[in-house]
Amino acid sequence: MTITSEHYDELIKIRHYIHENPELSGQEFKTTQYLKDYLTDLGIQILETGLKTGLVAQIGSGQPVIALRADIDALPIVENTGLPFTSKNTGVMHACGHDLHQTSLLGAAKILKSREHEIDGTIKLIFQHAEESHIGADEVLATGVLADVSAIIGYHNMPTLPVGQIGIREKGIMAAVDQFYVTIKGVGSHAAYPQEGADSILATSAIIASLQQIVARNISPQHAVVVSVTHMTAGNTWNVLPDEAIFEGTIRTFDKDDRKLAKKRFYDIVENVSSAYGVHAEIDWILGPNVTYNDPELSEFLFNETRKWHDDVMVPEPSNAGEDFATYQEQIPGVFAFIGSNAIGSPGLHFSDMTVKDEMLPVAVDYYVNNAFALLERLAQK
Ligand SMILES: [Zn+2]
Ligand SMILES: [Zn+2]
The missing domain is CATH 3.40.630.10 (Zn peptidases)
Incomplete structure (x- = not known):
């Protein structure tokens, strides 16, 4: 020294x-x-x-x-x-x-x-x-x-x-950082009468599970990419289906094309799964460092x-x-x-x-x- x-x-x-x-x-x-x-x-x-x-x-x-x-x-x-x-x-x-x-x-x-x-x-x-x-x-x-x-x-x-x-x-x-915050808007209902609403919790669960296909099926296995959902909130009691759910998290990439593709697939999945479940998604995308x-x-x-x-x-x-x-x-x-x-x-x-x-x-x-x-x-x- x-x-x-x-x-x-x-x-x-x-x-x-x-x-x-x-x-x-x-x-x-x-x-x-x-x-x-x-x-x-x-x-x-x-x-x-x-x-x-x-x-x-x-x-x-x-x-x-x-x-x-x-x-x-x-x-x-x-x-x-x-x-x-x-x-x-x-x-x-x-x-x-x-x-x-x-x-x-x-x-x-x-x-x-x-x-x-x-x-x-x-x-x-x-x-x-x-x-x-x-x-x-x-x-x-x-x-x-x-x-x-x-x-x-x-x-x-x-x-x-x-x-x-x-x-x-x-x-x-070190990785490029993207951050997302998603609001899923459904229609609330009595837990016993789900047919009268559009279940934001079920839709959010399906979306979160589907997001992992970005890494598993869209990005080259030779490239490092992480998709992490780190926070979700919905509802506040046992017998009411809530009208809204939120989730947030981050995507990490090392390649410009991967970063673009991951974002595009994220939007595709969130919007199309939402539509299949009869709910509406609002996505906030926050760009972190490159x-x-x-x-x-x-x-x-x-x-x-x-x-x-x-x-x-x-x-x-x-x-x-x-x-x-x-x-x-x-x-x-x-x-x-x-x-x-x-x-x-x-x-x-x-x-x-x-x-x-x-x-x-x-x-x-x-x-x-x-x-x-x-x-x-x-x-x-x-
Ligand atoms: Zn730090
Ligand atoms: Zn530091």
Whole structure:
């Protein structure tokens, strides 16, 4: 590890403080102030963006320009880790490890600032708000502050991978996310006289069962796609057939054509099964992030660069979770890596008992710092 033990101790304190004081997406006011104060104390320039939360800072100047990104928001989960630095903001928890992400980027910021004379170009540091609600990256891009950026990198900690293991793979590493919310409108009736109504529960059951044919019979078995109905509600007593039912859930894909096809088949199934059951369906479709698509050339370059300073580098399985880093990658070639933060078999991301280890921080700092220099050098040669 290239950070000093003193710096490491400082980062542990910072991470525990951030873990104790989590804030939800779009409400990261204290977190943003804390980050701003720390960076300003180091003499690092904070760029004017007009963002209410989150920030973009800058080290170095001139061309080329690259960006390092960490997200800063937490989740509406009651923490159940028993850690001595458990969330003081009950009901809000850093259950996705964004406390690690932002702490490691602060660590990288300190080192990069101390080596600013060696930086030939500009490094923008994105401390991004509202990743979990999937709007933060869009809002950062809309400020125009990244217009001159030629390459961007980020990572997600993985509590199910061993501490410090770095995973880099080309192309899709995290899934495209679609979300649906469906209202099935039937006609309510007495439970004993179903012929007088149109049963929303029976129709909804048939629809939900039929949706699994999208994966089983429409998508190529070689492609990864998930259709999950995660919530349904209908009725409130035993002897009345309700007039309405709702269900919601998500579809995850890695391929643009699969994404289109899954949506089309979803509409076909919901509308046609509804019509067969004499009910009416209203579908709300909410587009989540696109597939987190790692630029193939850049991935290969960073994989080889990372192996120069780190032993434990591998090609990971893609994750079916989504990540709004994908939004940057639609405009800027980028690489999103995984860095192990606990051990195989540990509770995964978004679990109330998920714990991640401070020991991954030095590796994450190196990932940012070493790859920032490597990227700038590569871009300068082009
Ligand atoms: Zn998350
Ligand atoms: Zn996350």
